[in-house]
Amino acid sequence: MTHERLGLAILRYGLAVVFLWFGFSQLFDGLNWVSWVPEWAVNFLNIPPAFIVLANGLFEVIAGALLALNIWTRWVALTLALHLLVITVEIGATAIGVRDLGLTAATLALAFLPSKEGISHEKDSQ
Amino acid sequence: MNVSTVIGAILIVVVGSFVWWQNGADEVVSTTPPTVENSAPAPSVIGTNAVVDDNGGERKDSESDDTNAGSETAANPPPAPSGMTAALVAQHGTRASCWSIVNGNVYDLTSWIPKHPGGEQAILQICGTDGSLKFNRQHGGDSAKEKMLFGFKIGALAQ
């Protein structure tokens, strides 16, 4: 395994763990997360925040699993980066927001890294 | 199946199990908020208060705590005499089972007590009682919090 491949694997698995952890947490203990749901999202979707949390959790678990399995990594990473960007902007320049900015950048980097280094466009292309 | 796929699959299972364990595996189900559909205790009560139910998440009746039901449902069939009465709510006035009346609806706030960003005491003080005044004073007009409350609804208050 080249250094590049190792670096990419660490980035991909590391981010997968982050999204899986947050996703599962929202599914298993949704009430812990409801106060994070922004008012505009509640008004836009017109459903109780608890359900938004569950849907968001499901999305993050699926996306995290796809990253872990290296399936459609580039597109999944791009989608997750946009998703995280919205969260980052929403949270603002606090300790959590700045940390999320770093995660957004890392996820975006994963989306743009060259495919020959192990990023798949589709299932089992590695 | 290659090595990286196996590592990925293991990660998913390990992280999922870890979070499950972190959240206290057997409590998980009980922390899911009740929904209007799955926790409605008496269909007759829900049915006869359809107007209140349909508008529950949207209503802006913060000013009139107790007067709304009569006028809003005047054109509808009379509400069921039994069901979610204030007396029944009063029996759920503890941390173990915390029901509260807010603006004519009954909410099971038990699972919300430890999660409330404004502190446990704020919720505990309205368990078993009509919490309309306190809720409206703090959160009235904040549609996100009103919709959040709606997620805990278990029925309409029988008149």
Ligand code: HEM
């Ligand atoms: C089901 C949803 C909620 C219910 C039923 C609820 C209920 C209440 C009640 C009854 C009070 C006490 C008001 C008083 O003593 O006069 C209160 C206070 C408060 N709530 Fe909520 N709340 C909810 C959601 C939220 C959310 C989502 C937040 C924050 C994001 C929040 C933040 C606060 C704060 C900061 C206070 C003031 C606490 C204090 O001054 O000691 N609440 N809430």
